[in-house]
Amino acid sequence: MDLLNTLPLAGAILGIFLAILVAVGKGAHGNNKAAKFTLVIIVLLNVHNLLDAWVFYNQNAGWPGYGVSFLHYHLIGVLFLLYTYFLFKINVNLKLWGSVIMLYTIIRWAVLIPYDYSEIEEILSASEVTDDVLGFVVDYYVSLLLNIVLLLFTFLKIKNLKFYVELNQPERISYLWLKNLLIIAIVVYIAIFLSSIISIFNEGQWLFFMQLESLIVSLFCFAIAFAAIRFPVFAVYGDFDDLPVDAKAKYANSSLKIEESDQLWKQITEVMEKEKAYLNPTFRLNDLAEKTGESLHHISQLINQRQGMSFSDFVNQYRVQEAQSLLRSPRANEITILAIALEVGFNSKTAFYNSFKKITGKTPSAFKKELNTTSS
Numbered sequence: 272m273d274l275l276n277t278l279p280l281a282g283a284i285l286g287i288f289l290a291i292l293v294a295v296g297k298g299a300h301g302n303n304k305a306a307k308f309t310l311v312i313i314v315l316l317n318v319h320n321l322l323d324a325w326v327f328y329n330q331n332a333g334w335p336g337y338g339v340s341f342l343h344y345h346l347i348g349v350l351f352l353l354y355t356y357f358l359f360k361i362n363v364n365l366k367l368w369g370s371v372i373m374l375y376t377i378i379r380w381a382v383l384i385p386y387d388y389s390e391i392e393e394i395l396s397a398s399e400v401t402d403d404v405l406g407f408v409v410d411y412y413v414s415l416l417l418n419i420v421l422l423l424f425t426f427l428k429i430k431n432l433k434f435y436v437e438l439n440q441p442e443r444i445s446y447l448w449l450k451n452l453l454i455i456a457i458v459v460y461i462a463i464f465l466s467s468i469i470s471i472f473n474e475g476q477w478l479f480f481m482q483l484e485s486l487i488v489s490l491f492c493f494a495i496a497f498a499a500i501r502f503p504v505f506a507v508y509g510d511f512d513d514l515p516v517d518a519k520a521k522y523a524n525s526s527l528k529i530e531e532s533d534q535l536w537k538q539i540t541e542v543m544e545k546e547k548a549y550l551n552p553t554f555r556l557n558d559l560a561e562k563t564g565e566s567l568h569h570i571s572q573l574i575n576q577r578q579g580m581s582f583s584d585f586v587n588q589y590r591v592q593e594a595q596s597l598l599r600s601p602r603a604n605e606i607t608i609l610a611i612a613l614e615v616g617f618n619s620k621t622a623f624y625n626s627f628k629k630i631t632g633k634t635p636s637a638f639k640k641e642l643n644t645t646s647s
Contacts, residue, residue, distance in 0.1 A: 348422050429450055587617075
């Protein structure tokens with residue numbers, strides 16, 4: 272039991288170390304700051320869970336913040352969904368899930384915050400299922416089920432992601448780390464759910480399973496962080512520049528022949544200029560690979576070689592050109608800058624402003640003002 276008392280603290284220290292490595296390292300995330308930031312948040316929340324478990328095991332309820340990890344317990348599933356969304360650009364209705372989680376969070380906090388968390392150990396360790404204990408038990412299972420549902424939903428979203436590079440079996444296993452770890456997480460969650468139900472009326476022993484589950488899930492989150500540092504995800508999504516140096520050299524050696532690259536570039540140009548695929552805000556490298564029937568790494572490498580930019584900058588260049596045309600048209604005085612941003616394929620005003628200024632050297636507002644001054 273002494274080992275169980277010590278493991279959460281050791282895990283928390285490990286979690287802080289991993290959070291720093293994720294924050295400062297490139298790893299699988301490349302330039303994907305949103306995915307990196309989300310993973311850091313996941314790790315730090317689980318560090319808090321482990322510190323709470325350590326305090327509980329060592330009966331030191333006077334520690335500041337003790338029990339507060341209960342308030343963010345239900346966020347693990349949605350944070351992994353968000354992390355996967357940023358990592359693979361999967362098709363997810365974030366507004367719907369965000370609204371559900373926000374509503375549930377408000378309800379949970381309204382119920383839980385009035386409790387004195389310095390007495391939470393006494394409440395949850397009670398041998399009788401009183402109203403106070405029952406409330407926490409119900410909250411625990413609802414939150415646990417929500418996490419299971421969201422992890423399962425996330426797994427189903429990435430289950431059929433395609434590989435666009437040639438990989439041998441050991442490499443495929445490495446590139447599938449997130450998918451495999453999600454399967455493990457779902458199995459562990461369900462096992463803990465069932466075992467804690469069995470023990471729920473056994474003198475508060477269900478709390479032991481809850482704390483043990485906190486430890487196991489935290490270690491799972493740290494495994495995700497370690498894998499993100501160690502293994503790339505380019506095989507399913509990413510830009511050529513995000514590949515590790517050794518992998519980049521390997522794929523660069525298999526470049527298209529000149530005549531083949533000319534044909535592929537013509538296909539890419541048709542997709543972008545005739546079909547205007549960039550108007551779709553979720554348009555990604557995988558989509559372009561599917562439309563041209565060519566491998567993802569060849570397309571990304573060709574864009575990098577011919578345009579000297581990443582895929583995302585390449586797409587945004589077309590969007591900015593489209594925006595410039597709209598700003599020059601009579602419609603410019605009838606619609607807002609945000610409406611123009613959304614119409615040309617950006618999903619936020621900030622992203623539009625940043626890309627527009629990066630490409631033109633001016634903000635959309637300054638560009639529009641300059642046009643109005645010239646016309647008058």
